[in-house]
Amino acid sequence: MHLTFFGSSLVSCYWNGAATYYRGLLSALAERGHRITFCEPDAYERQAHRDLPEDPSYARVIVYRSEAERDELIAQAFAQSDWVIKCSGVGVWDAELERAVADRSGGDASTAFWDVDAPATLARITADAADPFRACI
Numbered sequence: 001m002h003l004t005f006f007g008s009s010l011v012s013c014y015w016n017g018a019a020t021y022y023r024g025l026l027s028a029l030a031e032r033g034h035r036i037t038f039c040e041p042d043a044y045e046r047q048a049h050r051d052l053p054e055d056p057s058y059a060r061v062i063v064y065r066s067e068a069e070r071d072e073l074i075a076q077a078f079a080q081s082d083w084v085i086k087c088s089g090v091g092v093w094d095a096e097l098e099r100a101v102a103d104r105s106g107g108d109a110s111t112a113f114w115d116v117d118a119p120a121t122l123a124r125i126t127a128d129a130a131d132p133f134r135a136c137i
Contacts, residue, residue, distance in 0.1 A: 003029065004037040004077040006097050007087035010061055014049035018089065018116040023056070030058035039064060039073045043092045067093065074100045078109050087114045088121050095132045102135040113137070
């Protein structure tokens with residue numbers, strides 16, 4: 001299967017504790033024969049503070065720098081992937097990514113949400129009854 005993830009960063013732990021979760025799970029999925037694409041924003045100086053000097057062999061990493069690039073990646077992911085996974089706490093454009101995944105649920109690509117910070121997610125949706133993530137759960 002081809003799995004596309006939208007997350008904070010696979011290549012940098014800088015202000016991003018989820019990178020270790022991503023690396024462990026994605027490398028295990030790749031070992032089982034899955035193709036992995038990881039889309040991450042160029043945000044919070046993570047690209048300047050990469051702790052993986054090269055992209056990992058188990059995933060294709062795509063760094064997007066604008067809303068237009070993000071939207072193109074979303075369209076490509078749904079056209080080419082078996083699964084599209086939105087990770088929590090991307091840090092930029094979270095609501096737009098969640099809305100895009102929720103709006104496309106039920107199509108050819110399956111969708112999932114990977115919550116890497118449940119306390120923050122629960123606090124967020126408790127504080128805002130109109131939070132767009134509610135459509136994902």
